[in-house]
Amino acid sequence: IKAEESLQKNMPFPMGAALNVSLLKSNSSYRNLIIKEFNSFTAENAMKFASVHPAKDTYTWADADYLVDFALANGKRVHGHTLNWYQSLPDWVKNFQGTTADWENLLKTHIQTVVGHFKGKVASWDVVNEAVNEDGTLRSTIWLEKLGADYISRAFQYAHEADPNALLFYNDYGHEYSTTKRTAIINLVNDLKSKGIPIDGIGLQMHTNITQTDANLTAAITTAAATGLKVHISEIDISLNPANTPGATYTDALAEQQAAKYKTIVKAYNVIPKNQQFGITQWNVTDGDSWILSFYKRADWPLPFDAQYQRKAAYQGILDGV
Ligand code: XIL
Structure with missing residues (x-):
């Protein structure tokens, strides 16, 4: 593929990345790459509860607004992440005392203020993130x-009231490695649908690794698509060093295995009905800024671009999937 070509031009569905706002502000290589390659952006952290709502009556929009303005100025779609997650809770929420009605009001106010702030700019939301355990509870x-x-249900209703045009997603991880969790999530979203709750899609985070089987990766996508909802592969990365092996290095052999896994996922996604293909979003941009390095404190090379902003074999793997 020629240098002037890109993922967004060559793929038949939206291609996205989760963005770090400080890199977006400070690093022109990062900016140039994302403008060129992607047509959908997610905020890695800037729209989470603790980021936008650090005190009861205080909302801090600067970073999220910066990302949204940048995206819209460059003609990109923005996917909102996330309105309800058990992580990223500010202390004021953890320490909040109140009745059930007070808690309802807290959740409703948060969701409607955030969705309302970005109404008409953010096309879709991960309304609830990671609500299901591996045992299905x-x-x-x-x-x-x-x-x-x-x-x-309430979270989806609140979001829908604040922006009836936004597409609303339930987002979670583990569909590929736990059939129990996958089944519980599918039952949950089908139940919401049958109750008339406004849900449009299901997000498969797909934080996976090269030891995951093609059959499991494919089953995760096929099963999600069988709900009839839109499917977003919402946070993909494919680890080459899941066991944190001491002295692990990036080799051509690993690069090829990673390319093959990206291809498997894209291939399975490419055959679900077109109107259910919301897109594929990678979690971060390059092997230099992946959350895996800092969050799990290990060497890894999970993304299609290396730390020098160059395309890896995985990039070709993605193109080969369609
Ligand atoms: C991660 C971010 O990448 C980190 O910077 C942050 O410290 C923790 O959250 N699932 C999700 C994302 O839904 O919001 C998480 O993002 C990664 C796992």
Whole structure:
């Protein structure tokens, strides 16, 4: 593929990346790459609860606005992430005391203020993120504790009221490695649909690695598509060093295995119905800025671009999937 070509021009569905706002502001190689290669952006952290709503009556929009303005100025779609997650909660929420009605009001106010702020600019939202455990039960979060299982339906209704045009997603990880979790998530979204809750799509994070089987990766996508909802591969990265092996290095052999896994995923995604293909979003941009390095404190090379902003074999793997 020629240098002037790109993922967004060559792929038949939107291609996205999760962006770090400080790199976006400071690094022109990063900016040039994302403008060229992608047509959809997600905020890696800038729209999370603790980022935008650090105190009860305080909203801080600067970073999220910067990302949204940058995206729209460059003609990109913005996917919102995320309105409800058990992580990224500010202390004021953890310490909040109140009745069930007060908690309902807290959740509603947060969701409607954030969705309302970006109305007409952010096309879609991960409304609820990571609500299900691997054993299929609901994760015991502050929201489950204070509001019961119904918090999930409420979150979707609140978001829909604030922006009836936004597409609303349930987002989670593990579809490819836990059939129990996958089944629970599929049951959850089907239940929401049958109750008339406004849900448009299902996000498969797909934080995976080269030891994952092609059959499992494909089954995750096929099963999600069988709901009839839109499917977003929302946070893909394919680890080459999942076991954090001491002295691990990036080799051509690993690069080829990674390319093959990217291809498998794209191939499975490419055959679901067109109107269900919301797109594929990678979590971060290059092997230099991947969250895996800092979050898991290990050497890794999970993305289609290397730390020098060059295309890897994985990039060709993506193109080969269609
Ligand atoms: C991660 C970010 O990449 C990190 O910078 C942050 O410290 C923690 O969150 N699933 C999700 C994302 O839905 O929001 C997470 O992002 C990665 C896992």
